[in-house]
Amino acid sequence: MPLSQSTDCNTIFYTNPQSRGQIARWMLEEVGADYRQEILEYGAGMKSQEFLKINPMGKVPTIVHGGKVITECAAICAYLADAFPEKGLAPSLDNRADYYRWLFFSAGPLEAAIVNRSLGVEVKADQERMVGYGNYELVLDTLSQQLLDSPYVAGEHFTAADVYVGSHVLWGLHFGSMDMRPGFEEYAARVSERQAYKAAKLIDEELIAEREK
Structure with a gap:
């Protein structure tokens, strides 16, 4: 399946259910983000030229929020906390x-x-x-x-x-x-x-x- 280049949702979530993507999904659920998931298989799916343009590491999770690419689970958690401040998931x-x-x-x-x-x-x-x-x-x-x-x-x-x-x-x-x-x-x-x-x-x-x- 081709990767989504556009979506009605503001967030695209690239993941595999048997990966660290579980961390990012938890955070997405905490902030109540309206997101579209793209499930990628290990191997060809994550190493496709299409996905490597988004994340050259060929790793999940990766999110695209408002056109911005965020990788690395810790960064995704911190970014989403700041992107949804009303949820109170980051201290002052x-x-x-x-x-x-x-x-x-x-x-x-x-x-x-x-x-x-x-x-x-x-x-x-x-x-x-x-x-x-x-x-x-x-x-x-x-x-x-x-x-x-x-x-x-x-x-x-x-x-x-x-x-x-x-x-x-x-x-x-x-x-x-x-x-x-x-x-x-x-x-x-x-x-x-x-x-x-x-x-x-x-x-x-x-x-x-x-x-x-």
Whole structure:
């Protein structure tokens, strides 16, 4: 199916239900965006010349909002929070220290540590200064302490950072790529009660079920 170049919707969402696109869909549901989805298959679908013009990395998720291309899940979450300020998913500008800190902590150290461990990449003690996350155990302990200190990653209120961080915790605990730490299970239960999370999850689960028929 040709990729949409125009649509009545202001947002086009390029995804695959079995991908990090689940994070972006959750965020789209949180802001109540009117979006059109384009499901791309791994391989030829994501590497087509048509899609590479939109995202040269050939990766999903990618969104096009008002003609602007946004890639990378953390960026999509932050962008949509700002694009829909009435939803209150970003703190005020003078209260964004923790919001930015933990959003990018998860996009950098957390994801790198999880992926390297899953791939069997071992960082030796004398190499820790070369990698931004130091070591896997330190990353999880650091996140654990933050989640014990406040109900949400940036404080008392749910924000777009919780969509991103929460997705990592939910995914990591479900698939075993993250070891359990104090606060993880409670945090996962808290964020997964969001109506937007449930709605997004249902859509992707139905898409996966259709593909498996």
